[in-house]
Amino acid sequence: GQSLEQPSEVTAVEGAIVQINCTYQTSGFYGLSWYQQHDGGAPTFLSYNALDGLEETGRFSSFLSRSDSYGYLLLQELQMKDSASYFCAVRDLSEAGGFKTIFGAGTRLFVKA
Amino acid sequence: GAVVSQHPSRVICKSGTSVKIECRSLDFQATTMFWYRQFPKQSLMLMATSNEGSKATYEQGVEKDKFLINHASLTLSTLTVTSAHPEDSSFYICSARGRGTVRADGSYEQYFGPGTRLTVT
Numbered sequence: 001g002q003s004l005e006q007p008s009e010v011t012a013v014e015g016a017i018v019q020i021n022c023t024y025q026t027s028g029f030y031g032l033s034w035y036q037q038h039d040g041g042a043p044t045f046l047s048y049n050a051l052d053g054l055e056e057t058g059r060f061s062s063f064l065s066r067s068d069s070y071g072y073l074l075l076q077e078l079q080m081k082d083s084a085s086y087f088c089a090v091r092d093l094s095e096a097g098g099f100k101t102i103f104g105a106g107t108r109l110f111v112k113a
Numbered sequence: 114g115a116v117v118s119q120h121p122s123r124v125i126c127k128s129g130t131s132v133k134i135e136c137r138s139l140d141f142q143a144t145t146m147f148w149y150r151q152f153p154k155q156s157l158m159l160m161a162t163s164n165e166g167s168k169a170t171y172e173q174g175v176e177k178d179k180f181l182i183n184h185a186s187l188t189l190s191t192l193t194v195t196s197a198h199p200e201d202s203s204f205y206i207c208s209a210r211g212r213g214t215v216r217a218d219g220s221y222e223q224y225f226g227p228g229t230r231l232t233v234t
Contacts, residue, residue, distance in 0.1 A: 042206050042225045043157065087156060094162050095170050098145055101208075101223065103157045 002026045004104030006088055011110045012078055020073045020107045022088035030091040030099055032064050032071045037106070038084045046073065046086075075109070083111045115141045117209050119226035126197055126233055134192045134229045136207030142187035143209035147223065148180075151204040163190055187211065197233040205229045 004024045012018040022032070031050040035043040049055055049064035049071060061074040075082055085106040094100035116139040126132050136146060145164050149157040163169035163184035171177050179201075181193040190209075194201055210223040 042228045044225070045222060048222070097164060098162075100147065100159055100162055102159065105156045 002090075002092070002102055004088055004090060004102065006086075006104045006107045008105065009108045009110070011112065013112050014078055014080060016078050017074065017076045018078060018109065020075075020086050020088075020109070022071050022073075022104055024069050024071075024088070024090050024104075026090045026092050026102060028092040029066065029069075030093070032062070033089045033091070033101065034060075034062055034073045035087045035089060035103075036084050037087065043087065078111050080111050080113065083109055085109070115139075115209075115222075115224040117143075117207065117224045117226040119205075119207055119229050121229060122227060123230045124232070126231070128198055128233055129196055131193055131195045132197055132231060134194075134205055134207075134231075136190045136192070136209065136226050138188050138209045138211065138224075141209075142212045143190070144187065144211035145209065145223075146184055146190040147208045148182060148190075148192050149206045149208070151206060151228075153204075157206060160192075194231065197231070199233045202231055202233045205231060 006022045033048045034046040036046050037043045047062035049062050054063045059076045064071040085108050087106045088104045089101045091099045118137045120135045147162050148160045151157045159172050160175045161169040161171045161182050163182050165184050165187050169182035179195055184190040206228040208223045208225040
């Protein structure tokens with residue numbers, strides 16, 4: 001089967017650093033992505049890791065270890081607007097040809113003042 | 114960046130009727146479009162993948178005759194929920210990738226539409 005595990009909720013204070021972990025078990029693996037979704041909105045892309053290591057984009061960083069089937073999203077200098085759901089997602093082969101994205105259940109991040 | 118639109122943003126329909134949702138790529142040619150549904154406070158579940166000009170590939174458990182997908186052009190895909198029932202009420206989101214959405218590493222990024230909230234009464 002295919003599964004992506006991530007914590008259901010995380011709470012942190014404004015200005016802090018928070019790490020959201022994701023472990024995956026999928027039939028294929030062609031990269032790990034992270035998406036942010038505010039309540040009532042559509043997901044927006046944050047980061048993508050195809051190779052092991054750390055990718056940094058501003059306040060957000062994402063890490064991947066393929067040997068451990070593990071990745072994380074690191075959010076620094078937390079702001080109130082970062083309160084949202086964060087989904088890890090794995091690219092896998094699609095029967096239609098090309099790739100499809102499988103999403104984890106999401107982690108709700110609450111940022112407190 | 115690439116823009117994907119969906120129409121309508123919200124729709125309320127009566128049980129037994131059919132509803133069509135449009136997904137358009139506005140500034141790129143979408144060779145592949147994905148349709149997801151999301152129940153409140155849950156993850157996105159992939160329903161089907163469609164490549165332009167060919168039949169959609171449905172995920173296991175998704176009824177092909179109930180959720181009709183057409184991807185007739187490089188900028189438009191439609192999802193028709195036929196004979197809708199209250200349990201079909203959900204947030205339907207499309208995403209697209211294709212020419213013009215290539216990342217620096219050569220892979221394709223997919224862009225999400227704003228979603229359509231369907232309520233079946």
